[in-house]
Amino acid sequence: MQIHELVGAVHEAAWLPWAVQYFFLIALSATALLMALPGLALGRVAALPRARLALMVAVTTGITAPIALLADLHQPGRFWEFFLYTNSSSWMAWGAWFVPSYVGLTVAFAWAVHRPGLYALGQEDWRFNWLFRWLSLGGASNGFARPLGIAAGAAALLVLIYTGAEVYVVRARPLWNTPFLPLQFAATGFVGALGLMLVLERVLCREPALEARLNRALAAALGVVAVLGAAWFALALSGLSPRHSEALASVAGFPVWQKIALWGAVSVAVPFVLALVSPSRTGWVTGLIAIHAAWMFRWTVFMGGQAVPKVGSGLYDALLPAGLDGLMGVIGTFGLWLFLLIAYTTFIPWTEASAPADGAAPARPATSH
Amino acid sequence: MDTNRRGFLGAMGRVTIGAAASMAGAGQSAQAATDQPHIPHWGMVVDLRKCIGCQACTVACIMENDVPEDSFRTHVSVYEVLKEGGDPAMVMLPRLCNHCDDPPCVPVCPVEATFKLETGEVVVDNTKCVGCAYCVQACPYDARFINHETQTADKCTFCFHRTSAGLLPACVETCVGGARNFGDLNDPESEVSRMLRENEVSVLRPEMHTNPNVYYIGLDAVLDGRVAGEAAYRPPLTVEPEPHGLAAEPQPHGEDA
Numbered sequence: 001m002q003i004h005e006l007v008g009a010v011h012e013a014a015w016l017p018w019a020v021q022y023f024f025l026i027a028l029s030a031t032a033l034l035m036a037l038p039g040l041a042l043g044r045v046a047a048l049p050r051a052r053l054a055l056m057v058a059v060t061t062g063i064t065a066p067i068a069l070l071a072d073l074h075q076p077g078r079f080w081e082f083f084l085y086t087n088s089s090s091w092m093a094w095g096a097w098f099v100p101s102y103v104g105l106t107v108a109f110a111w112a113v114h115r116p117g118l119y120a121l122g123q124e125d126w127r128f129n130w131l132f133r134w135l136s137l138g139g140a141s142n143g144f145a146r147p148l149g150i151a152a153g154a155a156a157l158l159v160l161i162y163t164g165a166e167v168y169v170v171r172a173r174p175l176w177n178t179p180f181l182p183l184q185f186a187a188t189g190f191v192g193a194l195g196l197m198l199v200l201e202r203v204l205c206r207e208p209a210l211e212a213r214l215n216r217a218l219a220a221a222l223g224v225v226a227v228l229g230a231a232w233f234a235l236a237l238s239g240l241s242p243r244h245s246e247a248l249a250s251v252a253g254f255p256v257w258q259k260i261a262l263w264g265a266v267s268v269a270v271p272f273v274l275a276l277v278s279p280s281r282t283g284w285v286t287g288l289i290a291i292h293a294a295w296m297f298r299w300t301v302f303m304g305g306q307a308v309p310k311v312g313s314g315l316y317d318a319l320l321p322a323g324l325d326g327l328m329g330v331i332g333t334f335g336l337w338l339f340l341l342i343a344y345t346t347f348i349p350w351t352e353a354s355a356p357a358d359g360a361a362p363a364r365p366a367t368s369h
Numbered sequence: 370m371d372t373n374r375r376g377f378l379g380a381m382g383r384v385t386i387g388a389a390a391s392m393a394g395a396g397q398s399a400q401a402a403t404d405q406p407h408i409p410h411w412g413m414v415v416d417l418r419k420c421i422g423c424q425a426c427t428v429a430c431i432m433e434n435d436v437p438e439d440s441f442r443t444h445v446s447v448y449e450v451l452k453e454g455g456d457p458a459m460v461m462l463p464r465l466c467n468h469c470d471d472p473p474c475v476p477v478c479p480v481e482a483t484f485k486l487e488t489g490e491v492v493v494d495n496t497k498c499v500g501c502a503y504c505v506q507a508c509p510y511d512a513r514f515i516n517h518e519t520q521t522a523d524k525c526t527f528c529f530h531r532t533s534a535g536l537l538p539a540c541v542e543t544c545v546g547g548a549r550n551f552g553d554l555n556d557p558e559s560e561v562s563r564m565l566r567e568n569e570v571s572v573l574r575p576e577m578h579t580n581p582n583v584y585y586i587g588l589d590a591v592l593d594g595r596v597a598g599e600a601a602y603r604p605p606l607t608v609e610p611e612p613h614g615l616a617a618e619p620q621p622h623g624e625d626a
């Protein structure tokens with residue numbers, strides 16, 4: 001039997017590269033926040049250097065992400081309706097509550113963690129001390145940092161659950177509708193966040209011991225991604241899971257998809273080997289490849305998934321960005337993130353951040369001004 | 370008013386007796402004796418044996434509903450099907466929203482901007498829609514799109530504005546071959562109900578359990594899902610070498626951009 005489609009409609013991607021940016025940034029933020037908690041909320045001193053970088057990633061990507069999300073709405077001015085008409089059967093509606101809670105709690109947690117440092121800067125005799133007095137709200141106590149951190153961690157888990165579920169429930173797209181997808185989003189989120197922490201470590205810290213620790217953590221996360229990927233393929237090929245088989249069948253015949261699969265496997269395997277073999281010298285390379293892998297995974301899932309027709313034949317265009325318009329979302333959000341990163345490293349005494357002292361007692365004795 | 374265009378013209382005499390007896394309410398006459406107000410459940414039966422692939426419905430829908438360029442609320446897919454030992458056959462497949470009874474597009478909408486009417490149509494309130502396109506993703510039939518003039522979700526409405534005025538949907542009204550039949554599935558006397566009783570019918574993607582209200586007579590099972598064939602449109606990334614060593618001949622491009 002041979003079928004030739006002679007007339008068919010072509011469907012453009014309805015979720016734009018902005019959506020890829022959103023899912024990328026929010027996953028990095030949520031996973032980074034979780035990695036900041038041992039050092040900065042639970043008081044594990046050995047984890048502090050890593051936690052400081054993790055919090056930096058969580059705050060900067062966490063603020064950028066919802067802006068990318070807003071830009072993906074075709075009616076961004078109506079965003080307030082999310083809060084007015086929450087449809088409880090829609091994961092997106094729940095997300096509209098989870099995301100602001102998460103970002104708010106994360107920013108509040110970061111502020112609380114840095115409050116003593118901000119306060120100290122406000123006490124010094126220099127030109128901008130007024131700014132830091134204002135930023136510290138005139139005090140140094142931060143006993144509330146720990147509960148804030150734990151609440152932010154819970155919100156981060158909700159964000160990971162909802163972002164995974166929102167995409168997973170779409171039965172109409174076989175590539176999205178696999179039970180592994182939420183786990184793969186989370187695991188590649190850790191990969192991307194650790195990649196970004198490695199790059200920031202190279203730029204801001206240059207401590208081989210920290211680099212090695214981050215690389216080992218990255219290797220572990222990449223290992224999880226590889227196991228999930230292998231299990232995905234095994235389930236699909238064996239026919240044990242019809243959903244996985246359908247997902248594979250929807251793209252398997254196309255050479256471009258075979259190349260994507262190979263590309264994905266290489267961008268997991270290379271940093272994995274490098275991070276294990278030479279953990280204290282490869283941070284730049286493993287970090288950049290890891291960021292790329294986490295981003296590429298989402299581009300492939302979202303844009304590639306939308307390139308698969310639901311009833312027609314062949315593939316649609318979505319895999320390649322449609323000109324500068326599509327890329328503006330990517331460039332714009334990275335620009336905003338860079339701006340936030342510069343602001344964070346400039347105005348926040350992030351190298352001094354540590355877990356609050358136990359109880360409600362201030363971490364540093366508050367001095368009156 | 371359940372009929373196709375030819376039947377509709379034949380019934381004109383009956384229908385125009387009184388403007389007060391709206392065509393949309395024609396089914397009510399059968400129920401006049403009972404106290405319960407009759408609520409129609411609109412559906413469509415497409416007789417593929419009669420479709421000639423002229424795309425008159427595609428054009429009529431665009432004109433009637435101001436559908437922007439490059440988008441379609443309905444179109445007719447055309448396939449050349451070659452079965453073992455047979456001659457190639459041209460097969461037409463009009464596609465539109467199925468106004469599913471279990472529509473996956475509705476529960477995902479975060480702001481309840483899309484919903485199912487009592488009479489069966491699945492519609493979008495475009496003054497409320499935030500344009501998140503979640504419903505576009507969730508529809509298993511690619512029946513929805515983002516209208517870039519309104520920046521909201523758009524789809525076939527079963528021509529609600531026309532049926533409320535007692536008219537047939539534009540695509541049915543204009544169907545040259547009389548392939549598209551529209552009517553009240555709740556009325557056992559209606560033409561569409563009779564067609565469902567007397568013919569073997571199928572729906573698109575039954576495995577999705579959406580319970581469509583668009584039925585097809587004469588639909589080949591190889592076309593009822595994602596059609597595994599050579600596409601009319603091949604984006605640069607997916608061009609493959611011809612499997613049989615034949616030179617790739619340019620495919621006639623229909624309405625694809």
Ligand code: SF4
Pocket residue numbers: 465466467468469472473474475491507508509510511512513524579
């Ligand atoms: S065909 Fe698609 S848009 Fe129409 S009701 Fe069904 S799921 Fe919704």
Ligand code: SF4
Pocket residue numbers: 477478479480481482483493497498499500501502503504505521522
């Ligand atoms: S695009 Fe509009 S109708 Fe569709 S899910 Fe989003 S808000 Fe609802």
Ligand code: SF4
Pocket residue numbers: 429430431433434442443465524525526527528538539540541
């Ligand atoms: S019923 Fe109306 S809106 Fe739907 S396809 Fe026909 S003409 Fe278009």
